[in-house]
Amino acid sequence: MSEMNIQEILMFLPHRYPFLLVDRVLSLDTNQSIVAIKNVTFNEHFFQGHFPERAVMPGVLIIEALAQAAGILAYKSMGWTPGSSLFYLGALSDTRFKKIVLPGDQLQLNATVIKRRTTVWKFDCKAVVDGEIACSTEMTCMEGAVE
Numbered sequence: 001m002s003e004m005n006i007q008e009i010l011m012f013l014p015h016r017y018p019f020l021l022v023d024r025v026l027s028l029d030t031n032q033s034i035v036a037i038k039n040v041t042f043n044e045h046f047f048q049g050h051f052p053e054r055a056v057m058p059g060v061l062i063i064e065a066l067a068q069a070a071g072i073l074a075y076k077s078m079g080w081t082p083g084s085s086l087f088y089l090g091a092l093s094d095t096r097f098k099k100i101v102l103p104g105d106q107l108q109l110n111a112t113v114i115k116r117r118t119t120v121w122k123f124d125c126k127a128v129v130d131g132e133i134a135c136s137t138e139m140t141c142m143e144g145a146v147e
Helices: 007-011 059-078
Strands: 024-029 033-039 086-095 106-117 120-128 132-145
Touching: 007 024, 007 059, 007 132, 033 059, 059 086, 059 106, 059 120, 059 132, 106 132
Parallel strands: none
Antiparallel strands: 024 033, 033 106, 086 132, 106 120, 120 132
C-alpha cells in the first residue's frame, strides 16, 4: 500500500485546475483498491453558481472525483501514463446520493476493483464524509489511446 502527494498525483492524472479533484492518496493497493481525499473548500469555482445561497458540491463532480481516484488506481496498476493513454468513464450503475457535500467537508474517495478485462475496469465506489456515505456507484472505465 502506498500514499501519494499532489505532485505524484499530477504524474498519473491528466486533469489540472480547476478540474483536478483528488488532493491526496491515503492508500493504494495495485489491482485492488484506493482511498483518496478531496478537501472541499468554499473557494471551489463551482460554488459560485451551484446554489449560491446554500453551497452544495454537485453530484456529477462527486462522481468525477471518484472516477479520478479510480483512474489513479488503474494508471498505477498498469504502468500507464496520461501521455500514452487516457482513462475514460464508460458507465455508472446503482448510483445513489445519500448525503450532501458542503464546503469544509473532506470527501474520502474509495474505489475497489470488482473485475478487470484487459483495458476495461469495473469498480465499486463510495464517497464518504465523516463516516457517512455521500454517494455510492458501480463504475465502468476503459483505457483509450491518446489521439
